Amino acid sequence: xxxxxxxxxxxxxxxxxxxxxxxxxxxxxxxxxxxxxxxxxxxxxxxxxxxxxxxxxxxxxxxxxxxxxxxxxxxxxxxxxxxxxxxxxxxxxxxxxxxxxxxxxxxxxxxxxxxxxxxxxxxxxxxxxxxxxxxxxxxxxxxxxxxxxxxxxxxxxxxxxxxxxxxxxxxxxxxxxxxxxxxxxxxxxxxxxxxxxxxxxxxxxxxxxxxxxxxxxxxxxxxxxxxxxxxxxxxxxxxxxxxxxxxxxxxxxxxxxxxxxxxxxxxxxxxxxxxxxxxxxxxxxxxxxxxxxxxxxxxxxxxxxxxxxxxxxxxxxxxxxxxxxxxxxxxxxxxxxxxxxxxxxxxxxxxxxxxxxxxxxxxxxxxxxxxxxxxxxxxxxxxxxxxxxxxxxxxxxxxxxxxxxxxxxxxxxxxxxxxxxxxxxxxxxxxxxxxxxxxxxxxxxxxxxxxxxxxxxxxxxxxxxxxxxxxxxxxxxxxxxxxxxxxxxxxxxxxxxxxxxxxxxxxxxxxxxxxxxxxxxxxxxxxxxxxxxxxxxxxxxxxxxxxxxxxxxxxxxxxxxxxxxxxxxxxxxxxxxxxx
RNA sequence: GCACCCGUAGCUCAGCUGGAUAGAGCGCUGCCCUCCGAAGGCAGAGGUCUCGCGUUCGAAUCGCGACGGGUGCACCA
Numbered sequence: 001x002x003x004x005x006x007x008x009x010x011x012x013x014x015x016x017x018x019x020x021x022x023x024x025x026x027x028x029x030x031x032x033x034x035x036x037x038x039x040x041x042x043x044x045x046x047x048x049x050x051x052x053x054x055x056x057x058x059x060x061x062x063x064x065x066x067x068x069x070x071x072x073x074x075x076x077x078x079x080x081x082x083x084x085x086x087x088x089x090x091x092x093x094x095x096x097x098x099x100x101x102x103x104x105x106x107x108x109x110x111x112x113x114x115x116x117x118x119x120x121x122x123x124x125x126x127x128x129x130x131x132x133x134x135x136x137x138x139x140x141x142x143x144x145x146x147x148x149x150x151x152x153x154x155x156x157x158x159x160x161x162x163x164x165x166x167x168x169x170x171x172x173x174x175x176x177x178x179x180x181x182x183x184x185x186x187x188x189x190x191x192x193x194x195x196x197x198x199x200x201x202x203x204x205x206x207x208x209x210x211x212x213x214x215x216x217x218x219x220x221x222x223x224x225x226x227x228x229x230x231x232x233x234x235x236x237x238x239x240x241x242x243x244x245x246x247x248x249x250x251x252x253x254x255x256x257x258x259x260x261x262x263x264x265x266x267x268x269x270x271x272x273x274x275x276x277x278x279x280x281x282x283x284x285x286x287x288x289x290x291x292x293x294x295x296x297x298x299x300x301x302x303x304x305x306x307x308x309x310x311x312x313x314x315x316x317x318x319x320x321x322x323x324x325x326x327x328x329x330x331x332x333x334x335x336x337x338x339x340x341x342x343x344x345x346x347x348x349x350x351x352x353x354x355x356x357x358x359x360x361x362x363x364x365x366x367x368x369x370x371x372x373x374x375x376x377x378x379x380x381x382x383x384x385x386x387x388x389x390x391x392x393x394x395x396x397x398x399x400x401x402x403x404x405x406x407x408x409x410x411x412x413x414x415x416x417x418x419x420x421x422x423x424x425x426x427x428x429x430x431x432x433x434x435x436x437x438x439x440x441x442x443x444x445x446x447x448x449x450x451x452x453x454x455x456x457x458x459x460x461x462x463x464x465x466x467x468x469x470x471x472x473x474x475x476x477x478x479x480x481x482x483x484x485x486x487x488x489x490x491x492x493x494x495x496x497x498x499x500x501x502x503x504x505x506x507x508x509x510x511x512x513x514x515x516x517x518x519x520x521x522x523x524x525x526x527x528x529x530x531x532x533x534x535x536x537x538x539x540x541x542x543x544x545x546x547x548x549x550x551x552x553x554x555x556x557x558x559x560x561x562x563x564x565x566x567x568x569x570x571x572x573x574x575x576x577x578x579x580x
Numbered sequence: 581g582c583a584c585c586c587g588u589a590g591c592u593c594a595g596c597u598g599g600a601u602a603g604a605g606c607g608c609u610g611c612c613c614u615c616c617g618a619a620g621g622c623a624g625a626g627g628u629c630u631c632g633c634g635u636u637c638g639a640a641u642c643g644c645g646a647c648g649g650g651u652g653c654a655c656c657a
Binding site: 535 | 582583584585586592593594595596597598599600601602603604605606612613615616617618619621622636637638650651652653654655656657
């Protein structure tokens with residue numbers, strides 16, 4: 001149930017009634033009509049802009065439309081008052097019972113309350129993390145992982161069929177580098193002195209991989225040239241790194257539905273077929289790219305390449321798919337990969353990248369547009385940098401200085417719940433400050449704590465009631481006489497609960513899970529406010545020893561709050577806590 | 581140089597499909613526990629929404645142009 005949607009339906013029906021009666025022209029576009037919470041609660045419970053949106057089309061004064069519409073709306077039993085305000089807003093006041101009627105809805109549906117049919121089962125592929133399999137995940141990947149996972153959960157909640165996917169870049173030259181690095185660690189495991197030149201990965205995490213290789217192949221590869229061991233070590237290294245990355249993701253609670261190997265595209269003819277398809281559309285040609293503007297590389301010279309005409313789809317430059325020596329660029333398998341996703345039949349694609357891949361957005365959109373004939377929308381969400389702090393001091397990451405912060409470091413220090421929530425307290429395209437001390441702070445300065453605290457407080461109140469021998473099961477609360485509620489703070493809380501389905505659809509529509517974190521903070525705030533009212537007004541306490549009926553009603557309210565908090569935290573992947 | 585992202589209170593940031601007197605937290609000032617978790621709440625002060633022009637009944641929001649910050653820019657992925 002979504003009260004905002006219900007009332008919007010009423011507004012639209014009323015407008016049609018006016019049309020039928022000849023009070024409004026018949027050819028009006030209602031698509032911009034909204035019903036939303038007013039900015040100021042003093043204005044009422046809901047506001048609609050219908051009169052202003054339609055005034056021009058109908059060639060009528062907004063206030064005249066508003067007046068006519070108001071007369072119809074006020075006749076509805078749910079609405080107690082309609083005011084025409086300002087330039088033509090209609091401010092609606094609802095019978096408080098309408099808001100309170102949300103409580104049994106919440107209790108009945110549980111954490112499924114607010115699930116939306118908006119996705120109508122459409123399939124969405126969310127590709128995220130997709131870190132190169134050359135080392136463990138670091139903080140930057142962590143943000144992408146949390147964001148992508150929460151977005152996927154959000155879309156699932158909004159009625160989409162979601163696939164979480166990780167593409168393994170196991171085909172590029174960075175895998176050769178990995179193989180050489182593993183080889184050095186392998187020699188080291190055999191007791192040889194090794195040095196790590198520029199261009200190999202010096203990380204300690206490869207030491208056990210070298211040992212494992214030694215255990216597996218013994219001294220078979222010692223003193224052997226690269227071409228003897230390269231293929232084997234590429235696979236061995238990639239497998240080891242993916243095991244590491246899967247373990248990192250598991251620490252965060254992220255479960256991928258599918259890992260897609262880029263290498264699996266090679267040798268199958270898929271890349272060739274895909275490029276042929278583009279060629280058939282006249283989008284492939286042999287040519288030269290312009291020299292880069294700004295900093296000119298020392299060794300730049302024009303080279304003939306095979307190019308994809310991405311400028312036809314809004315890119316700044318056509319992009320090379322094949323190098324001058326005939327081998328593929330990194331872009332070619334990516335084209336085939338996205339072709340594969342299109343062929344799998346997803347209705348929508350979403351990619352989550354770090355902000356440093358921003359330059360990649362246009363060409364990928366170009367590819368998907370070209371390959372799907374503009375039928376499959378691709379949204380690319382960029383996650384901005386995470387700035388680490390310790391005690392308010394910036395914490396610089398440096399591979400050389402050994403201050404490289406991995407996902408595991410973060411989880412070990414603050415845990416997955418805190419990590420996930422904090423990562424979602426900023427919009428994805430805004431930089432995020434992550435202070436190891438502040439995120440663990442047990443005070444209202446810390447939004448994670450603040451939301452958890454509200455949940456724990458509700459649990460505490462309910463324990464209190466249970467200790468007193470009162471049944472506060474949902475079945476009993478469902479029958480509570482809600483006429484016992486009516487205080488402004490109680491109604492405010494119920495209204496906030498009523499906003500949940502609407503907020504959720506907006507968050508899903510915009511692909512912005514951070515909105516859920518902000519909503520939960522607001523909901524927790526309303527709860528704390530009401531809870532504290534009980535400090536000075538004993539009759540506002542939830543647990544009324546001498547009035548079981550009132551207690552049931554009040555606890556039905558806060559139990560509903562707990563359910564929505566739980567649902568919201570669930571989407572973010574955070575576990576609510578009964579006690580702290 | 582070009583592209584993308586960002587610019588909102590002293591600080592960190594929300595702000596919905598363009599909507600009414602622009603919000604929250606921190607910090608600052610003053611209040612509130614014999615009693616459900618004060619790990620909290622209430623109230624106050626604090627704004628040229630970077631600037632200009634335009635579209636509109638109406639602009640923080642849309643368009644154009646400045647300015648400032650970040651990121652990225654040919655056979656590396």
